[in-house]
Amino acid sequence: xxxxxxxxxxxxxxxxxxxxxxxxxxxxxxxxxxxxxxxxxxxxxxxxxxxxxxxxxxxxxxxxxxxxxxxxxxxxxxxxxxxxxxxxxxxxxxxxxxxxxxxxxxxxxxxxxxxxxxxxxxxxxxxxxxxxxxxxxxxxxxxxxxxxxxxxxxxxxxxxxxxxxxxxxxxxxxxxxxxxxxxxxxxxxxxxxxxxxxxxxxxxxxxxxxxxxxxxxxxxxxxxxxxxxxxxxxxxxxxxxxxxxxxxxxxxxxxxxxxxxxxxxxxxxxxxxxxxxxxxxxxxxxxxxxxxxxxxxxxxxxxxxxxxxxxxxxxxxxxxxxxxxxxxxxxxxxxxxxxxxxxxxxxxxxxxxxxxxxxxxxxxxxxxxxxxxxxxxxxxxxxxxxxxxxxxxxxxxxxxxxxxxxxxxxxxxxxxxxxxxxxxxxxxxxxxxxxxxxxxxxxxxxxxxxxxxxxxxxxxxxxxxxxxxxxxxxxxxxxxxxxxxxxxxxxxxxxxxxxxxxxxxxxxxxxxxxxxxxxxxxxxxxxxxxxxxxxxxxxxxxxxxxxxxxxxxxxxxxxxxxxxxxxxxxxxxxxxxxxxxxxxxxxxxxxxxxxxxxxxxxxxxxxxxxxxxxxxxxxxxxxxxxxxxxxxxxxxxxxxxxxxxxxxxxxxxxxxxxxxxxxxxxxxxxxxxxxxxxxxxxxxxxxxxxxxxxxxxxxxxxxxxxxxxxxxxxxxxxxxxxxxxxxxxxxxxxxxxxxxxxxxx
Numbered sequence: 001x002x003x004x005x006x007x008x009x010x011x012x013x014x015x016x017x018x019x020x021x022x023x024x025x026x027x028x029x030x031x032x033x034x035x036x037x038x039x040x041x042x043x044x045x046x047x048x049x050x051x052x053x054x055x056x057x058x059x060x061x062x063x064x065x066x067x068x069x070x071x072x073x074x075x076x077x078x079x080x081x082x083x084x085x086x087x088x089x090x091x092x093x094x095x096x097x098x099x100x101x102x103x104x105x106x107x108x109x110x111x112x113x114x115x116x117x118x119x120x121x122x123x124x125x126x127x128x129x130x131x132x133x134x135x136x137x138x139x140x141x142x143x144x145x146x147x148x149x150x151x152x153x154x155x156x157x158x159x160x161x162x163x164x165x166x167x168x169x170x171x172x173x174x175x176x177x178x179x180x181x182x183x184x185x186x187x188x189x190x191x192x193x194x195x196x197x198x199x200x201x202x203x204x205x206x207x208x209x210x211x212x213x214x215x216x217x218x219x220x221x222x223x224x225x226x227x228x229x230x231x232x233x234x235x236x237x238x239x240x241x242x243x244x245x246x247x248x249x250x251x252x253x254x255x256x257x258x259x260x261x262x263x264x265x266x267x268x269x270x271x272x273x274x275x276x277x278x279x280x281x282x283x284x285x286x287x288x289x290x291x292x293x294x295x296x297x298x299x300x301x302x303x304x305x306x307x308x309x310x311x312x313x314x315x316x317x318x319x320x321x322x323x324x325x326x327x328x329x330x331x332x333x334x335x336x337x338x339x340x341x342x343x344x345x346x347x348x349x350x351x352x353x354x355x356x357x358x359x360x361x362x363x364x365x366x367x368x369x370x371x372x373x374x375x376x377x378x379x380x381x382x383x384x385x386x387x388x389x390x391x392x393x394x395x396x397x398x399x400x401x402x403x404x405x406x407x408x409x410x411x412x413x414x415x416x417x418x419x420x421x422x423x424x425x426x427x428x429x430x431x432x433x434x435x436x437x438x439x440x441x442x443x444x445x446x447x448x449x450x451x452x453x454x455x456x457x458x459x460x461x462x463x464x465x466x467x468x469x470x471x472x473x474x475x476x477x478x479x480x481x482x483x484x485x486x487x488x489x490x491x492x493x494x495x496x497x498x499x500x501x502x503x504x505x506x507x508x509x510x511x512x513x514x515x516x517x518x519x520x521x522x523x524x525x526x527x528x529x530x531x532x533x534x535x536x537x538x539x540x541x542x543x544x545x546x547x548x549x550x551x552x553x554x555x556x557x558x559x560x561x562x563x564x565x566x567x568x569x570x571x572x573x574x575x576x577x578x579x580x581x582x583x584x585x586x587x588x589x590x591x592x593x594x595x596x597x598x599x600x601x602x603x604x605x606x607x608x609x610x611x612x613x614x615x616x617x618x619x620x621x622x623x624x625x626x627x628x629x630x631x632x633x634x635x636x637x638x639x640x641x642x643x644x645x646x647x648x649x650x651x652x653x654x655x656x657x658x659x660x661x662x663x664x665x666x667x668x669x670x671x672x673x674x675x676x677x678x679x680x681x682x683x684x685x686x687x688x689x690x691x692x693x694x695x696x697x698x699x700x701x702x703x704x705x706x707x708x709x710x711x712x713x714x715x716x717x718x719x720x721x722x723x724x725x726x727x728x729x730x731x732x733x734x735x736x737x738x739x740x741x742x743x744x745x
Contacts, residue, residue, distance in 0.1 A: 017283065021276050028272065029265050036264040041235065045224050048237030048250035051184065055248050056241045058172055059186075063150075063244065066094060066164050070152050073160060085111045088162075096147065097163040100154075108158070120161065122149055134161070137194045137205070137246075146194045146205065170195045185249040189218060194246065208249070213238050217247050226254065298326075305334055361398065361453035365439075367413050369395050369406065372448065399453055401425040402437065409439065413449055416441040423453075434460045486552050494545045501538050504529055566710075566734045569614040571662055572603050575653060578618045582625045594629045602654040610662050611734030613709055620702040620714075624666045624726050625651065627698070631670025631724065638671070657732070661712075664728040673718045681716055711735030 069092050073084045085098045089111045100109040105120045134151035147165035154160060166186070173184055173195060186195035191207050191214045209229055213236055216223040223238040237250040355362045356376040364373035371378075371393045378398055396403050401423045412419040419439040427433050434457045441449045503511060506522035515522045529535060579601075583594050632649030639647045654665040673681065682703040706714040712730035 017280055021280075025269070025272050025276070029268060032268050033261055033265055036261040037258070040261065044235060044250075044252055045237060048224070049239070051250060052237070052239035052248045055173065055184070055186070056239065059169060059241060059244065059246070062094075062169060063164075066092060066162070067150055067152075070150055070160060070162050073152075082109055082111070085109065085160075094164055094168050095162045096165050099161045101159045101161050103157045134159075137166075137188050137192065166195055183249075183251040185251065187214075187247050187249060189240070189245045189247060190214060191247070210234075210236065210249075213249070214247060298330075301330075301334075305337070359454075361451075363395065363398060363451050363453075364442075364448060365395060365413060365451055366448045369410055369413065371395055371398065374398070395451065399423070399435070399437070401435070405437075412439050413441070416449075433457050487549070490545055490549050490552065494542060494549065497538055497542045497545065501535070501542075504534075566611050566613050568609050568611055569617075571607055571610050571612075571655060571664075574614050574618055575601075575603075575621060575655070575664070578621045578625065579653070581618075582622055582629070593633075594625070596649065597629050597632060598648055598650045600650060600652045602652060604654075604656040606657045607655045607662055610730065610732045612730060613705075616705045616709055617730075620705050620728065621664070621666070623698045623702050628666060628668035628670060628724070631672075632668050633670075635670045658729070660732050661729050662732050664730075665725060666728075667723065667725040669723040672720045672722050672724055673716075674720045678716060678718055682714070706730065709735065 069088060073081070073088055081100065085100070089095055089098050098111045099107050099120070101120050102108055107118045107120060134149050137146055137148050147163055150162045150164055152160045169186065173186075183197070185193065185208060187193055187208055191210060193206050193208055196208075210227055213223045213227060217238045217240040221240045221242070223236065225236065227234055227236050233254040235252045235254050239248045240246070241248065352375075358375060359377065361378045361381055362375045363371045363378050366372050381398055395409070396406070402409065402421070405421055405423075408419060408421075411417075418441065419437075421437040423435040423437060425433050425435070433455065436454045436456050438452045438454075439449050440452075502508065504525065505511060506526055512522050515525055579599055628651045629649075632651065636647050636649050650669050652665070652667040654663075654667070656663050656665075682699050703714050706712045706728055710730045712728060712735075714729075715727045716724065717727070718724035
């Protein structure tokens with residue numbers, strides 16, 4: 001509902017008071033401005049006249065003193081005159097040069113020395129003015145300063161002339177008026193600069209202008225008033241020195257007077273504002289206390305309630321009975337509203353805690369696919385500090401991999417139909433992540449839907465691991481069946497070979513009789529067979545058959561299911577069986593042959609029988625040996641391509657005992673692995689091999705066997721290009737000993 005905006009009582013009274021006080025203040029400021037301006041002009045005139053008098057007295061004394069010193073040397077004998085001139089120059093440093101000039105203006109004697117017979121180039125006045133001044137102000141030839149020439153006539157018609165510089169006058173002015181804001185200048189009668197703070201103007205004998213001022217001083221001897229120079233309005237005070245005709249100028253920009261006046265006005269305004277503040281405060285206090293403040297406090301209470309801040313009671317002071325009655329009714333109403341707000345807040349927090357407790361990402365979407373609400377898991381996934389609750393972000397910000405399915409998502413939101421998706425992506429470490437997405441439209445008249453995202457990576461990995469386990473069990477069963485089938489022909493081959501070797505020996509009577517019946521002797525048969533190396537062939541057949549029989553026996557032993565309980569086994573014998581089984585491994589695709597790898601056994605004597613699962617332990621060692629063989633084969637191929645020195649693939653198989661632990665180390669000089677690979681080496685389905693060459697389960701299963709089934713540890717130490725070392729630590733007395741020790745610690 002629209003309401004008419006009315007002025008407040010306190011503001012109306014304040015505005016009226018301000019208006020009347022402003023009018024009064026402006027009138028006072030105008031009067032003060034006129035008074036201050038005239039006072040500053042009068043002060044400047046008085047100060048100028050006083051300064052001019054001081055400067056004129058100093059210049060007169062300065063000139064008269066120099067002239068008196070020059071007169072003291074008058075009519076000295078010619079023999080002593082040069083000495084006297086030298087002493088005069090030394091005693092009066094204001095003289096830059098002292099000269100004796102004859103009647104033809106030729107210099108006869110000079111201190112400092114000058115060229116004899118040189119003519120005095122300075123134009124002299126027809127008549128010397130007071131103080132013996134015989135020239136207009138000029139630049140001194142030696143000092144480069146401004147000065148005048150003084151002269152004293154000798155009885156012989158010559159003249160004693162001295163150059164008097166005005167540098168002392170300049171220095172004296174600077175000492176007398178060091179902080180003068182205006183300008184003090186000494187000029188000749190026509191305005192040519194003699195003493196000026198800017199020595200460049202002095203050296204150029206520059207004319208300062210202001211010719212109306214100099215006309216006035218020549219006529220009346222002084223001037224005071226305003227004049228204009230180069231577009232600036234100046235306040236000028238001028239006084240002519242009667243003895244020399246020079247003019248003392250005191251110049252101040254009129255803007256300085258205006259600036260000072262403005263400062264006075266500002267000071268007045270500050271004082272007036274302070275007085276006005278005190279007066280206004282005292283006048284408005286009663287109005288504020290009696291009516292405006294209670295209404296304002298009551299309004300503030302209503303505003304606090306509108307934003308959810310519930311005060312215990314209204315803040316309106318009880319100045320009048322009407323206010324007290326209104327406060328009581330308002331407090332009752334606010335208490336009821338506060339209780340309802342608390343119930344809504346508790347319900348909201350309860351629902352929020354329910355969805356925050358879910359491990360899934362739960363977000364609410366509008367029909368445009370924007371996130372309007374999220375739980376804590378979704379906020380953590382955003383990787384920012386936004387609290388769980390209401391927000392407005394695109395769903396891609398939480399699940400970037402859902403971007404290809406946005407059309408289906410938008411269609412499901414608009415048609416209010418459920419949607420299920422399966423997403424596959426990568427996390428920060430590069431691991432594959434599987435997620436299931438389910439969209440459920442909101443019921444009733446509400447628009448949008450609820451999206452739930454579940455991480456099903458572990459479930460998918462478990463399913464794949466079970467499938468792989470079934471495959472391995474099938475392969476193991478097939479290998480066991482093949483081993484049984486191979487055993488039969490192997491037994492016939494070995495038995496036949498043994499019978500042939502017996503039938504050709506010369507010690508059995510049946511063999512001798514059969515040879516005689518055939519018309520030859522056993523010695524001849526033996527000679528023929530040795531000549532054709534038939535016994536050697538038979539020996540090779542028997543050894544190869546026996547080796548094949550051993551391989552089949554190891555395969556049968558390896559393919560049998562592990563017993564549920566650990567048994568006592570000799571560790572070194574188990575390792576030898578595993579090496580023998582691995583020596584039959586050859587892979588054309590991977591291009592490695594275990595028989596080409598140099599195996600170095602370093603078995604410790606104090607490691608004997610241990611309690612373990614022998615078959616599982618052999619499976620772990622076999623897997624590590626195969627990985628090592630592939631690594632050294634890859635390293636050898638790489639070095640061969642680069643033309644490096646001869647490389648010998650080597651695997652060190654070590655054992656040692658550390659207290660109640662048996663330690664197995666499998667070290668190779670292969671390719672090694674990077675730090676990133678080393679961190680993920682035991683993760684299920686992580687492999688660095690190409691597709692089709694590995695499942696990524698070997699090391700994860702080995703880690704499970706050692707840590708879970710044996711209560712040991714499996715660690716890796718590797719540097720890229722420098723080989724790899726796997727270390728297995730298992731308890732000598734079996735995993736039960738470790739569990740018993742843990743229960744006591």
